[in-house]
Amino acid sequence: MGVAENLERVREQIVAAGAKAGRTGNEIELVAITKTHPVEKVREAVEAGHTVFGESRVQEARAKIPELPSNLRWHFVGHLQKNKIRHALPLFELFHGVDSLALAQEMNRIAAEDGGHSRVLLEVNVAGEGTKFGFKAETLRTGLEPLLELPRLSIEGLMCIPPLADEAESSRNYFAQLRELRDSIEKEFDVKLPHLSMGMTHDFWIAVEEGATLVRVGTAIFGERPKRAKN
Numbered sequence: 001m002g003v004a005e006n007l008e009r010v011r012e013q014i015v016a017a018g019a020k021a022g023r024t025g026n027e028i029e030l031v032a033i034t035k036t037h038p039v040e041k042v043r044e045a046v047e048a049g050h051t052v053f054g055e056s057r058v059q060e061a062r063a064k065i066p067e068l069p070s071n072l073r074w075h076f077v078g079h080l081q082k083n084k085i086r087h088a089l090p091l092f093e094l095f096h097g098v099d100s101l102a103l104a105q106e107m108n109r110i111a112a113e114d115g116g117h118s119r120v121l122l123e124v125n126v127a128g129e130g131t132k133f134g135f136k137a138e139t140l141r142t143g144l145e146p147l148l149e150l151p152r153l154s155i156e157g158l159m160c161i162p163p164l165a166d167e168a169e170s171s172r173n174y175f176a177q178l179r180e181l182r183d184s185i186e187k188e189f190d191v192k193l194p195h196l197s198m199g200m201t202h203d204f205w206i207a208v209e210e211g212a213t214l215v216r217v218g219t220a221i222f223g224e225r226p227k228r229a230k231n
């Protein structure tokens, strides 16, 4: 199947899952994850009318983005290294994986120096896995104030990557936990966190049922990724 058909099918699944949960498909943004795929593949999606894309490595994004139409919107979905912040800030309209106060502070500092402002989502390590990036749910509560006070960052929601499982249904509980955490933080801190970034190729429809506003889908659109050492 070509990229255009794949996109169509993923969009249909999003609308169907949304309908099940009483939501309309246009509350949900499909972020097409292009990491490892060449610009020709991305162009197929652009020709099919898609405009929102995600990359997880700054270097790769810096090479690709200038090759593509300038009206596309790019999201960063990876773990941002501090020495890449300055390059990354102007490229991306939303950072999904801000996973520590130290990173947020450094992004804020560099944004201030460069006269910019960034929109971010905080990554939550929903399963408390030692190997994963992200805030523990409890740490987020106790550590939210200093994040909210960073003047150059707008914190717009939460993001998670549940443990990989065979069954899409296994992710449901984690997605629901992220939503509940968001709801309770909104109340406790009197803030608005409109976005929940959750769901990938193997579980995005479950995420939509559980309230995702952004789903990050790569493989179902562009096919299997060429192997590389690390994502």
Ligand SMILES: *Cc1c(COP(=O)(O)O)cnc(C)c1O
Residues within 6 Å of the ligand: 033, 035, 056, 077, 078, 161, 200, 201, 202, 216, 217, 218, 219, 220, 231
């Ligand atoms: C690669 C990646 C995705 C897309 O994964 P697929 O399984 O190919 O849909 C989504 N989110 C993040 C953070 C990723 O790194």
